Amino acid sequence: MAIDLTQFHQTFFEESLEALSDMEAELLRLDSHMSGRRVSDEFKADNESLNIIFRAVHSIKGGSSTFGFEVVANFSHVLESLLDDIRENRCKTTRDLISILLQSCDCLRTLVQNAQNGINTVPADINEFQIKLESLQGTNCAVTLDRRQKTRSIDHNDVAGWDISFVPNKNILSTGNDPVRIIRALTQLGKIRSRLNIKSLPSWKNINPEDIYLSWHIDFSEPIKKSQIENVFSWVIDDCVLNIIQKTDTQKSPTSKPVPDTDSNVDTRAPAPGASGNGLEVQSIRVSTPKVDALVDLVGELVITQTMLSQFSEEITPESIEKLQFGLGLLERNTRELQESVMGIRMLPVGFALNKLPRIVRDVSQKLGKKVKLDISGEGTELDKSVIESMGDALMHIVRNSVDHGLESPAERINAGKPETGTIQVQASQKGGSVVITIEDDGNGLDRDLILHKAIEKDLVAEDANLTDEQIDNLIFIPGFSTAAQVTGVSGRGVGMDVVRTRISELGGNVEVINKPGSGTKLTLRLPLTLAIMDGLCVKVGSQVYIIPLLSVIESLSVPDQNISRPAGGSELVPFHGEYLPFLKLYELFNLSSAVKNTSDGIIIIVEAESKKIGLLVDEIVGQQQVVVKSLETHYKRVEGVATATILGDGEVALILDISTLANLVNHKHHQGHSLKAAS
């Protein structure tokens, strides 16, 4: 019988990466206790922290060796030995050591991810680091190897057989061991003759039925290795008197306690399967039991309601109409709750993304010599798994930026009359159908002069442009803009806030910046709770209904035709709070015959995506509703200007508009504010 171990690999990878995150968080906690002390200061780590860290590495070691990821197993073995030294106080716990452990954590993560991708070799830098780790610890590792060597050398090959005397302790049964079972195991090794010795049996009234009073003498006449016999007795070696004597006349080497043999189980590790990277795309979610229980309950209620309704339908009388309506109401409620519960399965605490931040803050601030306190709150706020995964990088980038560009050096801060240690506050909370994450620092804020200067220099803004403060602040989101005076290696490299904004709007969310020069910057991310359901504004154009994601809707206007400005050679513009915005006529764009061609008869919906505001001319607003997002690409392909689709209550398909693409369709030179206003 062969069991395919690859089926457990995905679980192993997932839980290993999770364990590494726990380990990292615990290390960072230890590190924060140490802040303010010198890196070489020794301190006493609390046991529970160490246990969590130890357990993480120990589990990875056990799993990786079982599933044949030897590279991972070797590294985690070295790391485990070091951790064991720390636990046993054989090794000083210093801040330096924490840094090394954090690095180990990174290495192990890389190795696990490599294994997941089917790579089973050790990158040179990790190999080097592993050697460094080995040198750090005592003799733990070497001892293990030595012992194995020794065990091997004990075995003799040319023997005639063995005389075994086995006297179990009286209470051997209390460990769940059974002498009869052990003797039977011996018979599997070869032919035996056993003599039962009952001379220590007490008189009947003194017998304790839970004790053993028997002993055995076994004559083993096969030329097998002594370690094989010892193996059979290995579990009970401390619960008996055992003598194994070689049956040759010349050599007699009585041994009362054999050296424990670890060999037999080591040789047979499962070979690493060639195609270990195949399960790569399989994604799974671990769901807490209460969530599943709630679902089961709900489905139960649904079944009951359904039965009730079908009973009514058999005997419809005027009186039962009321009951029927009641039943329908119940069904509606159950369905809604079931939907929420099912969605809830995909929901994870946003902490999964936020927990990566302490490490980044620690690394970046140490590199830059800044002192930073990170306050995180609202980690429990739940968000769809895919949203959390997609926004993680953006969040890290923002926080990295805050430490790098936002916060000042300790000296600068003291000069400005601020506390030496800067603070970054990250807050997550749920507001209606979306989750809001704010990242606020008490640094110097954005330097508007510098931003404007850079933007003009990079030809992103006309030299004579007259921009509001807010418009200047928003320039940081324009592609190709990087405020770093020099590429710092921390947040430079041309990847800027534009990437953040693109990523967030891909998710159907938006990002805003509030700049308080001299006292800090605050970024606000607004994200949809889930990608599977969204709040939409249903609008009608001709005979078709379209959905506009509610998160991108700012306002709807009814604009008399004479208020529309039509600059020569440009597109039509609609006035909106002192700005003139370009607008798209959806019937034109989608080639529909519409009754409404004139703005006076229709409605202009002002939407915003990637900080671009545009208007959309529609016939009328049908209403606002939650829609279930369906992919068009499953059976068709991506359609420009259309993000996804949904199914309306009447079973018809309605398309959900892709506001980002639509906003980019419009020629945006017009959108540069006041200079334009003056011209028109």
Add this chain to the structure above:
Amino acid sequence: MATILTVDDTASMRQMIGFTLNDAGYEVTEAADGNEALAAARKSKFDAIITDINMPNMDGISLVRELRSLPEYKFTPILMLTTESQDSKRKESKEAGATGWIVKPFNPEQLLNVIKNVLN
């Protein structure tokens, strides 16, 4: 068929052991730590128990101690999952009343051999 309780905080190990034993016809109940295992053991009697040592909430050694104090688990085989570097833990669990141990890494065949042996 014999019933076996397996206790491990890592899901992959639990899955591997559970699958192997199920496949061989044993009835398997899984628990993620000592507390869960103890609760399960109190609810119904198992013919054998396989437990990891390092676990949160209640570790394997404490679990053995608790189980041995229950009359119905006085003689039940309890096997510890250990690694070759855990000599002291092995001794400790023996003292707590463990029957024996299985050394990680092990493969499904080895696991079944051991189980067959202790279950007669």
Add this chain to the structure above:
Amino acid sequence: MDNTNLADIKENMDDLEQQYLTFRLSDQDYGIPILEVQEIKGWTAVTPIPNSPHFIKGVLNLRGTIVPIIDLRLRFNLERKEYDQFTVIIVVNIAGKLAGLVVDSVSDVVNASNEQHCEAPEFEGQLNRQFIEGLVQFDEKLLILLDISKLADIDDLADVSADQGHSTTPEEN
């Protein structure tokens, strides 16, 4: 299960593989492999997709899945025809992708063994040869067997519509 049963089943499978659903399009009979047909439904209004090839009528909700609907007349550059009570959508499943094909009417299911197949001739009137898998003479009628993987290859659709202006054969007959 014993061997005779297995053999029966295999024979049945072979039969199925040779069965074709036939339908009518502008007085010509066409056939598609029955194994690729998921269901047949009457014409219902669809939601048009902006900026799509003219033969994509739109998308339809098929029990929660959104499926593109292709008008085969327009796909073959045949004359447009008003939809009536005989108009039928044949939902086909090609390697997991669903598509609906609008045809004039569905006729029958026929068996067409390999021996009956004849190679498609070099030039076959208005129909683009790439869609033809073979021809079968059936009850005095010519049945054109279609390769639907080409017909409903969505990735290919854009290309076809792009060079539609010059490369497709003009309507003759």
